[in-house]
Every structure is written in C-alpha cells, then in structure tokens.
Amino acid sequence: MASAAPDVATASPLLVAEGVTFGYGREPVLRDVDLAIAPGEFVALVGPNGSGKSTLLQLLLGGLEPWSGRVRLFGRPPDRLPDRGRLGYVPQRPSLASEVPATVEELVASGRLAEGRWWRPFARADRDAVRHALESVGLASLARRPLNELSGGQQQRAFIARAFASEPSLLVLDEPIAGIDTGSQRRFRDALVHEITEHGAGVLLVSHELSAVAHDVDRVVVLKGTVVFDGPPAELARSGVSLGVHAEDLPIWLEELG
Amino acid sequence: MSSIAIDLPYPFELGFMQRALLASMCVGVFAPLIGTFLVQKRLSLIGDGIGHIAFAGIGAGALLATSELWTALAFAVAGALGVEWLRRRRLASGDVALAILFYSGIALGVVLLSLADALDAQVLGVLGGGGVAVTAGDVLAIAALAVGVVALVVALRRPLFSVVTDDAWSRVAGLPVDGLNALLAVVTAVAVVAAMRIVGILLVAAMMVLPVATAQLLARSFAGTLRLAIAVGAATSVAGLAASRIWGLAPGGTIVLLAAGTFAIASVARRAVARSPVRTQA
Numbered sequence: 397m398a399s400a401a402p403d404v405a406t407a408s409p410l411l412v413a414e415g416v417t418f419g420y421g422r423e424p425v426l427r428d429v430d431l432a433i434a435p436g437e438f439v440a441l442v443g444p445n446g447s448g449k450s451t452l453l454q455l456l457l458g459g460l461e462p463w464s465g466r467v468r469l470f471g472r473p474p475d476r477l478p479d480r481g482r483l484g485y486v487p488q489r490p491s492l493a494s495e496v497p498a499t500v501e502e503l504v505a506s507g508r509l510a511e512g513r514w515w516r517p518f519a520r521a522d523r524d525a526v527r528h529a530l531e532s533v534g535l536a537s538l539a540r541r542p543l544n545e546l547s548g549g550q551q552q553r554a555f556i557a558r559a560f561a562s563e564p565s566l567l568v569l570d571e572p573i574a575g576i577d578t579g580s581q582r583r584f585r586d587a588l589v590h591e592i593t594e595h596g597a598g599v600l601l602v603s604h605e606l607s608a609v610a611h612d613v614d615r616v617v618v619l620k621g622t623v624v625f626d627g628p629p630a631e632l633a634r635s636g637v638s639l640g641v642h643a644e645d646l647p648i649w650l651e652e653l654g
Numbered sequence: 655m656s657s658i659a660i661d662l663p664y665p666f667e668l669g670f671m672q673r674a675l676l677a678s679m680c681v682g683v684f685a686p687l688i689g690t691f692l693v694q695k696r697l698s699l700i701g702d703g704i705g706h707i708a709f710a711g712i713g714a715g716a717l718l719a720t721s722e723l724w725t726a727l728a729f730a731v732a733g734a735l736g737v738e739w740l741r742r743r744r745l746a747s748g749d750v751a752l753a754i755l756f757y758s759g760i761a762l763g764v765v766l767l768s769l770a771d772a773l774d775a776q777v778l779g780v781l782g783g784g785g786v787a788v789t790a791g792d793v794l795a796i797a798a799l800a801v802g803v804v805a806l807v808v809a810l811r812r813p814l815f816s817v818v819t820d821d822a823w824s825r826v827a828g829l830p831v832d833g834l835n836a837l838l839a840v841v842t843a844v845a846v847v848a849a850m851r852i853v854g855i856l857l858v859a860a861m862m863v864l865p866v867a868t869a870q871l872l873a874r875s876f877a878g879t880l881r882l883a884i885a886v887g888a889a890t891s892v893a894g895l896a897a898s899r900i901w902g903l904a905p906g907g908t909i910v911l912l913a914a915g916t917f918a919i920a921s922v923a924r925r926a927v928a929r930s931p932v933r934t935q936a
Binding site: 457458459477480481483485487495496497498499502503505506507508509510512514515517518540541542558562 | 813816822824825827828829870875876
C-alpha cells in the first residue's frame with residue numbers, strides 16, 4: 397500500500413508510541429513498546445490472547461496513561477487531541493445494544509460528530525461524507541434499513557462506515573473481521589484499501605484473522621507483552637521470531653504467505 | 655384564560671378542560687421525547703425514581719417552611735445526577751441504582767413530612783396523579799417547559815443518540831459523554847418536577863415510557879421512533895382526557911391506561927404482521 401501513498405519514509409508519523417510501559421497491578425502488562433504508523437501505511441497488530449493488544453490500543457487512544465514512555469497521536473497526547481475526527485475508530489465486536497430501532501444511516505451520521513463542534517446542525521458536507529462512507533463499504537442501498545435487520549457482516553461494515561464518516565487520516569480497527577462472512581471480509585478489505593490509496597489514511601488493524609488483507613499489509617507487529625517482531629509480512633514468515641508465535645496461535649494467513 | 659374558554663366542542667368546551675388539555679398535551683409531547691433516550695439507556699423507571707426523590711424534596715420544603723418547588727427540584731436534580739454517578743462508577747447497575755433512588759427518596763419524604771407534621775392526603779396525592787385543577791399559570795409554565803425541552807433535545811438529538819447507544823465509541827470520538835449524560839439527567843429531573851405538580855408523577859413518568867414502547871415496535875429508525883412516540887403521547891393525552899370527562903374517570907390514570915392499551919394493540923398488530931407471510935403460504 398505504501399507505494400500508492402505519500403512518501404512514507406519522510407512524512408511525519410500519525411501515531412507514535414515510544415518505550416510505553418503499563419500494567420494494571422504491580423506487574424507490567426506491556427514493557428517498552430515502540431510503534432509508529434505513517435500516512436498511507438497499513439499496519440497489522442497481532443499477538444496471542446493476553447499479549448496486551450487491547451491494553452496497547454487503549455493507551456494509543458488515550459483511554460489509559462502509560463507508566464512510562466509516551467504516546468503521540470498526530471503529534472499530541474491522545475487525550476488532548478483537538479480534532480478527534482482525524483481518528484476513525486471501530487471498537488471490538490461493536491453491537492448496537494439497541495432498545496430503539498436505528499438505521500444504518502443514523503449510525504453512520506453519528507460518525508460526523510467526531511469532527512468536533514458536535515452541537516452544530518448538519519450541513520451539506522456532512523450529508524455528502526455520510527453518503528460517501530456508506531458507498532465505500534457497499535451499504536448505500538441499505539442506508540434506510542434498521543441495523544437489526546442486517547447480517548453480522550453488514551452491521552460490521554456499518555460500524556466501519558461510521559469511522560470513515562469523519563474522513564479520518566488514521567483508522568484504528570479492533571478485531572473488525574472476527575466472525576463475518578467471506579463476502580463481507582472482501583468488501584471490508586476493498587474499503588480499507590480505498591481509504592489508504594485514495595485518501596492516504598494510515599491503518600492500524602488489530603486482528604487474529606488477517607487472511608482477507610494478507611497481501612495488502614505493509615507491516616506486521618507481533619506483540620507478546622513487548623514487540624517481538626515489526627516488519628514486512630514476508631520477513632516475518634522467514635524469521636525465527638514468527639516460529640515462536642507460530643507454535644501457539646500464529647494466524648493462518650502467515651502460513652499462506654510461506 | 656382562566657375564565658374565558660375558546661370555542662371547542664364537548665368534552666373540551668369548558669375553560670378548565672381546555673387548560674387540562676393543553677397541559678397534558680405538552681406532557682404528551684416532551685415526556686416521550688426525553689423518554690426515547692432514557693429507554694435506550696435502559697433507564698425506563700427513572701421518571702418514577704426522580705418523582706419519588708422529589709417527594710423527599712417536598713418533605714424538606716415543608717420542614718424548612720420554604721418553597722417546595724425549589725427543594726423538590728434540588729432533590730430531583732441531585733438524585734438524577736446521583737444515578738448517573740452510580741452507573742458511571744459501576745457501583746450499581748442501572749436498575750439497582752434506580753431502586754436505591756426510589757426507596758430512599760420515598761422513605762426520606764415520609765420521614766421529613768412526618769417531622770414537619772405535614773403528612774396528609776393532599777401531599778400523597780402528588781404521587782398518584784393530579785386532578786384537572788390546572789391554572790392558567792400552570793399552563794404557561796408547562797408550555798414553556800415543553801418548548802425548552804423540545805428545542806434542546808431536537809438540537810442535541812445526534813450527540814445524545816450517539817452517547818446513549820455507544821458510550822465507548824462516543825468517548826473515543828471526543829464527545830463529552832459524561833456531560834451529555836448529566837444534561838439528560840437534569841432535563842429529566844426538571845421535566846418531572848415541573849410536570850408532577852400539575853399532572854402528577856404517574857402521568858409524566860408513564861408518558862416517558864409507554865408511548866416510546868409503542869413507537870419502537872412500529873418505527874424503523876431512531877428519528878421515526880421519536881416522531882411516533884410524540885404522536886402517540888399527544889394523541890393518547892387528548893383521547894384519555896376526553897374519555898375521563900365523558901365517563902367521569904380520573905384523567906391521569908385514564909391517559910396512562912390508554913397509552914398502555916395502545917402498546918398492547920401495537921404489539922398484537924406487529925405480531926400479526928410478522929406472521930402474515932407464513933399464514934398466506936400455509
């Protein structure tokens with residue numbers, strides 16, 4: 397993906413973590429984690445259960461403060477980010493635990509609130525962005541349908557469209573393809589690639605199942621309490637590091653790459 | 655306005671009925687509007703809970719010999735924010751937080767009123783449902799409340815929708831989640847306290863839930879649910895008030911029973927519609 401995007405090597409990074417250490421009790425869960433994502437870069441974060449992926453994500457998004465080290469989102473501390481719309485976030489297994497019906501369009505429209513000034517009325521630019529986000533995940537024809545009438549994969553794409561709606565320059569997706577059908581996975585992959593190539597967005601994808609995007613990922617970061625590998629997927633398949641992860645739960649897609 | 659009635663047919667030909675009509679229609683509009691967000695937050699019973707803590711406020715007002723409206727309002731706002739605080743700290747689930755509010759409110763009210771030697775039937779009437787003794791000033795107050803609530807909630811419907819449906823995402827998106835939750839709590843408290851003097855807790859608390867329950871069965875969007883809940887709330891208010899006059903029934907109770915009946919009919923109708931394709935095949 398990097399080839400189609402602005403110059404990855406020189407562009408200032410969207411997201412930087414330096415020497416991040418954090419724990420919930422006395423023992424650290426994460427030790428000395430370094431991570432950087434440049435514009436147009438597609439980074440996959442993988443690791444076994446309990447490797448600290450969710451914790452790292454919370455630190456990167458400003459939900460937790462590191463014990464030591466620092467995190468910068470667009471050059472600022474993540475909890476003091478003036479323009480949250482630059483960040484598109486898809487939470488893990490999102491579901492609208494909804495008592496009241498809501499349409500796909502209503503969900504996606506709420507993505508515009510991340511633009512800041514959430515109190516203002518919607519303008520034409522908002523409606524255009526919502527329509528564009530719906531089109532990019534292939535849900536334009538279902539915009540007026542209630543979410544609870546959609547399949548799991550379609551619902552997942554609606555939540556991704558909500559993240560797209562603020563026209564983010566960095567997308568953070570937490571296990572977005574767990575348990576969705578292959579057709580929806582392919583559309584999901586197409587939508588992500590579109591955001592990267594057309595809009596130069598950076599992507600951080602946390603997932604166990606990367607087969608749908610295995611050929612699009614620029615870098616894989618393997619986390620086991622600390623970063624044990626950070627490089628292109630082909631290199632991971634060759635390196636000794638991958639084997640250690642392999643034995644436990646190396647994602648199937650790595651074997652495919654061979 | 656209190657002496658001159660405008661020209662409306664029976665059962666609304668008299669001034670007192672017209673004032674009751676306006677007051678209950680206002681409640682029928684703003685209560686479901688707030689209630690749609692409360693139902694989505696699974697706080698359907700908060701209207702009643704706030705009403706009961708406001709009852710404690712009335713007791714405090716009687717004891718201090720000061721304006722009961724303001725003490726009721728202060729208690730209700732504090733109670734509503736207290737529920738939010740308990741939920742946010744995860745010290746209690748939504749319904750346990752409500753139960754704490756509900757029972758401590760009514761117990762405190764009874765104790766304070768007995769201390770003030772003011773525990774009588776008239777005070778307890780606030781809990782049941784008001785009569786139709788609505789003054790012109792009451793109508794103005796409740797209409798102003800309705801306009802204010804409608805303007806505020808309509809303006810903030812998108813951020814409120816986001817906060818009540820997806821707390822985690824809303825926080826990452828930078829929405830003031832705690833502030834908007836607190837705002838909804840305060841608006842609910844103000845609406846309950848202002849309306850309970852005029853139409854009783856029963857009517858205002860029930861109208862926050864029953865029309866919404868009906869609307870969410872039939873509507874296919876959040877905006878549609880809001881509109882339909884308001885329509886059902888206003889229509890059952892008018893019809894219930896008319897029925898109460900015609901058959902000499904308690905107005906608040908009649909309106910609420912009608913709203914509950916509407917829900918029952920809507921749920922039966924929805925099942926029938928859902929089953930109909932199967933039936934035609936069989």
